[in-house]
Amino acid sequence: MQRLDGGAVLPSYLANGIVALGNFDGFHLGHQAVVARAVAWARAEGRPALVATFDPHPVRHFRPDTPPFRLTTLDQRLELFKKAGADAMIVFNFDGDLAALTAERFITERLERNLRVAGVVTGEDFTFGKGKAGTVRTLASRGPAHGFRAETVSAIELEGETVSSTRIREALRAGDMATATRLLTRPFAIQGFVQHGDKVGRTIGYPTANLDMGNYLRPAYGIYAVTGRLEDGRVLKGAANLGVRPSFDPPKELLEPHFFDFGEDLYGQRIEVALIEYLRPEAKFANMNALITQMDADCQRAHAILGASPP
Known part of the structure; x- marks a missing residue:
């Protein structure tokens, strides 16, 4: 499966695809639900299925002294996305230039111009753009003007709690491998x-x-x-x-x-x-x-x- 730069225009054969958009660190049950929805949508309409992630993690850019916290490398995510049915992984390099993009410019320059998407799928807590000004409501309202529709996948609960990367990190730090494995669906x-x-x-x-x-x-x-x-x-x-x-x-x-x-x-x-x-x-x-x-x-x-x- 291809790994492509989100700062460049995608090849034409990947245009008009459906993109799952998020950090997806860990690729846990909640992330899997977002990607599964994008893949199902793409297959139903005969379109490419794409997964877009950010690297380095935005936290590393804004708080560079944060202790190590990553759950997966890009290489691991590539394999996980491939197994989930994606056709390509898009990597947005999270640097000062990307951090400074307004939500509208991210939509115009990255989603419309570079990715040329027909649909976007995110989790319900996804934010983007300078100051996290963009939300799922922004994607839903502005998408049609830029040639795409947006859908949101609700958070997944397991054992009465929301599945999250934070919860997985807490389990790993406590040596609770059983909980981490259940939330990740793998060790x-x-x-x-x-x-x-x-x-x-x-x-x-x-x-x-x-x-x-x-x-x-x-x-x-x-x-x-x-x-x-x-x-x-x-x-x-x-x-x-x-x-x-x-x-x-x-x-x-x-x-x-x-x-x-x-x-x-x-x-x-x-x-x-x-x-x-x-x-x-x-x-x-x-x-x-x-x-x-x-x-x-x-x-x-x-x-x-x-x-x-x-x-």
Whole structure:
């Protein structure tokens, strides 16, 4: 599926499409409902189905010192949108120029001129334009004059609460992976390139594939049962430490999955690690033997959770 720049005119074969418009960070149940409505509309009228997102997140532009909070990368969103049936992903680069556009200019220059849309679908709380002056009512009222119709999808509730990225972030920070998974409809996953570490793990029988956390939200530090998806599509099972490794000096924040019954070289490969269940907080151990004993117990528990054969 194509990834296209929202600041340029789309190719003619994608013109007159239906666009789902929003941040879609996490692509949770509520986001999925918006995209599903756009895809259904597009298919019913034989039009292209598009999803438009913003990167970096507007919060990063206006509050650059905000701690990392992203739930997905653009690469992950591309795959998720593709699975949802979209034909292309449009990325609006959220910079000073975009932040300064009035709502009317965003409609005229981005939706009408560049995307040439026939329809727009958003969530009910979507805002746009300088000072968030544009709302779903603005799209509905101004759309016909610019050649498109606008529809709004109501918020989705689960367990009596509205599904939101904020609720998912709270669950992840608390180590509540079950709630995060229900709201996302999949486990929270971190994608990155395997880098060289200090290689201590292999000396104690637990080699790890080290990933930098980048701009991802930091879930609760601790030990997790995980799965890992390799570039070739294979899925591995394992246990991972996410945090600063208090038993080692100097502290360094990493996600360090150890995959069961796996000994191949992964350095430089891009893998995706899904956090299935939180096992325990990080801890500092008195000596290496105590650490290894606990790691043995952690892996046995992860084996049981994931349904893997015990060592």
